[in-house]
Amino acid sequence: MEITFDDVTVDIGGARLLDALQLSAGSGEVLGLIGPNGSGKSTALRCVYRALKPSSGAVLAGERDVRAVSIRETAQQIAALTQEGSADFDFTVEEVIAFGRAPHKRGNEPLTTREQAMCAEAMRRVDVAHLAGRGILALSGGERQRVLIARALVQQPRVLILDEPTNHLDIRHQVELLSMVRAAGLTVLVVLHDLNLAAAVCHRLGVLHEGRLVTSGTPEEVLTPELLARVFGVEATVVAHPLTGAPQVLFSLTTPHPAKERTT
Numbered sequence: 709m710e711i712t713f714d715d716v717t718v719d720i721g722g723a724r725l726l727d728a729l730q731l732s733a734g735s736g737e738v739l740g741l742i743g744p745n746g747s748g749k750s751t752a753l754r755c756v757y758r759a760l761k762p763s764s765g766a767v768l769a770g771e772r773d774v775r776a777v778s779i780r781e782t783a784q785q786i787a788a789l790t791q792e793g794s795a796d797f798d799f800t801v802e803e804v805i806a807f808g809r810a811p812h813k814r815g816n817e818p819l820t821t822r823e824q825a826m827c828a829e830a831m832r833r834v835d836v837a838h839l840a841g842r843g844i845l846a847l848s849g850g851e852r853q854r855v856l857i858a859r860a861l862v863q864q865p866r867v868l869i870l871d872e873p874t875n876h877l878d879i880r881h882q883v884e885l886l887s888m889v890r891a892a893g894l895t896v897l898v899v900l901h902d903l904n905l906a907a908a909v910c911h912r913l914g915v916l917h918e919g920r921l922v923t924s925g926t927p928e929e930v931l932t933p934e935l936l937a938r939v940f941g942v943e944a945t946v947v948a949h950p951l952t953g954a955p956q957v958l959f960s961l962t963t964p965h966p967a968k969e970r971t972t
């Protein structure tokens with residue numbers, strides 16, 4: 709399912725958070741949103757999962773404005789792992805993941821055997837099966853993040869919205885999650901601060917700065933030293949990954965590297 713930001717503007721309290729965003733993620737495409745803090749990335753995602761209403765323009769899922777679709781149908785199609793989507797109540801890990809099936813159920817209808825197997829498989833995929841009976845509030849940040857990812861997977865959406873999904877995850881779980889995201893074949897909109905992970909997982913990147921889309925294209929097209937200097941204000945060297953060819957961004961600190969200091 710294609711997701712399109714069709715001239716989306718968001719004004720709140722006299723401030724323009726997003727300015728006429730025109731961008732789309734094709735069916736099965738992983739679209740990354742990158743940009744400095746406060747550039748409007750989460751605001752854009754919020755318009756997709758309906759936490760925010762555009763002041764003008766619309767987000768289209770396929771041909772339809774997402775706001776014209778029932779909440780239940782939206783929940784069947786779009787799963788979101790958000791910044792505000794933490795857990796408030798101390799349900800067990802197993803219960804939290806089972807909630808992912810709620811959009812497909814009526815009332816308190818119990819999970820079918822197939823759905824129980826789906827939940828068990830999702831727990832296995834994100835490596836939380838050993839936590840099944842634990843309360844979610846007592847988990848580490850990374851463990852909780854993985855549980856919420858499993859919940860999004862069992863929702864079986866057509867579109868996955870991920871706002872900084874690698875937050876809290878150790879490097880192994882970051883790599884596993886993003887490999888899974890890439891292999892899922894879903895339309896994915898993902899905000900990532902790690903530009904190298906973004907280059908590895910995204911088919912295309914959209915760069916936001918002060919609420920405006922600066923450019924969009926493949927990671928190779930977008931991640932240039934000029935753009936990184938202009939938008940992020942950093943000096944960077946961009947090289948091709950020796951195995952995959954994806955652009956990798958290298959930074960040097962403005963102070964000397966410890967190895968250099970030792971030899972001088």
Ligand SMILES: Nc1ncnc2c1ncn2[C@@H]1O[C@H](COP(=O)(O)OP(=O)(O)OP(=O)(O)O)[C@@H](O)[C@H]1O
Nearest residue numbers: 720721723725743744745746747748749750751752
């Ligand atoms: N409800 C709100 N009311 C007023 N301003 C808001 C609101 N939500 C966000 N903002 C402001 O809008 C701007 C864009 O916020 P947004 O969360 O979209 O940025 P972001 O690119 O996701 O940033 P970060 O990388 O820091 O997560 C910020 O300056 C933020 O302070």
